[in-house]
Amino acid sequence: MKYISRGKAGYMVRKRANGRLYQSFFGDSACGGKSAAKKAAIAYRDRFLFFLSDQKLPSRRFKNVRNRTGVVGVAWYPPLEEEGEDSREHVMRARVTNENNPQRLTTRSWAVRRYGLWGAYSRAVDWRYREVNGGRAVPTEEIAASWDIFLDHYKEMLSNHDGRFPALMGALDFLIDESDAPDWAKQAAERVRSHARHSGHLGVERSLLREADRKRL
Structure with a gap:
């Protein structure tokens, strides 16, 4: 097939x-x-x-042009660099075709600041799935597979260690330590957090070594 x-x-x-x-x-x-x-x-x-x-999508261009959520019709808009840890723009957005007007989209958004990373992600994925599957809830197997895809992109963005790093890590910390996310979702997120912390330490060590080399020269 x-x-x-x-x-x-x-x-x-x-x-x-x-x-x-x-x-x-x-x-x-x-x-x-x-x-x-x-x-x-x-x-x-x-x-x-x-x-x-x-599908005729709106002409508006969004900040996140690499949709790696693992789910068609669900996009991730990470925090802005200039907002740091207190980002208000960190959202998950889902969209479906408007039944009354096929050339338009019905869109909903969930802010990570309000719902947490897992809460925003799972709500977006489940809403999208219900809209295109007659109200059925998204199967655990499917959201688990897409969650892994999303976290791969999350890890990639963390590796940049730019101005978004505090907000991204803060969302992971809340998910793992305080949220009511399922254990399998927390365990996958913990692997990403551990990798980010380890790579962060290595980045600091490399910076110190480069500085020491410059001083010797």
């Missing part, structure tokens, strides 16, 4: 468009069996292909 592959526990839909890889997982258990998962994957693929071919 084009753009659909079978795994051990379900079907994965993958499609690369405009240089980005889009994918979504349909588990047997979540869909009610292998046959139902296959039908759901096919239906999703067909809707997505229609979205790519016929």
